[in-house]
Amino acid sequence: MSRLLPYPLLVISLIITWLLLAGFSFGQLLLGSIIALIAAWTLAALRPAKPRIKRWDLLPKLFAIVFYDIVRSNIAVASIILHGGKRIGKSNFMTIPLDLRDPTGLACLAIIITSTPGTIWVDYNSARSVLTLHIFDLVDEAAWLNLIKNRYEYLLREIFE
């Protein structure tokens, strides 16, 4: 089974991508599936790490939280720029010790943090599991620590670990 279908998630997302681009029909489904399978077998030769999602049910919750936070921080960062860069706090670095170890989870956290305006993932020390962030409007460091640890990292650990 795993030899025939080494990366089921990849195969499914490639088929969905193919159908979105080519339009849905039975012929396209067949062609898309064949191409997705060949791509998955090719990728298997490189043996990348296989992500394991343990809690599918938490994914919509994560998406909803991230969506809401991106909307909120878009408004916050846009208003700071429109006010000529004046803000309550100041932009600064902060470090956060992480408990998340799973590489896929860390990749997701990097995407979440970087896609959200106002925070940028700057550095990650894998030996110490310390993340360095740059925050555009840093007022309360404890609030940001709480946000990253309890809002994102907790969910990602539940999903991936």
Place this chain on the structure above:
Amino acid sequence: MNQATNLPEWAALLIAVFLIIGAGLTLIGSFGLYRLRSFYDRIHAPTLGTSWGTAGIVIASIIYFSAIEAQLVLHQLLIGAFVTVTTPVTFILLSRAALYRDRAKNSPEVPPLDLPDNTPAPIPQNEQTVHHDDTSAGKP
């Protein structure tokens, strides 16, 4: 664009709203990139364009083509997905490069390099003192 005249009013209104949100945020982001002072401030501004800037334009495009073709057109979602997944790579690469350069220059504004405990200490005595000065100079 002649088909645009056949659009129902509610669709035209929704498309306009999302286009203005998307294009406006992208414009504000580009303006911030131009106006803000430090590199680390500037890197925050374009994320407006890559998050809701893209999302607004993608949503407007989905509504427009779905209304014109009278069926759900969703392939624009792929643009959103790929922009979201690929832009962090560039941003992280740029910010790490900036941090590396600033650390090499002993800039007091960036956090010093935090070496892991198991890093072998530099053996020559004079180099070790130089290295020690490096890390303490980086602290604010």
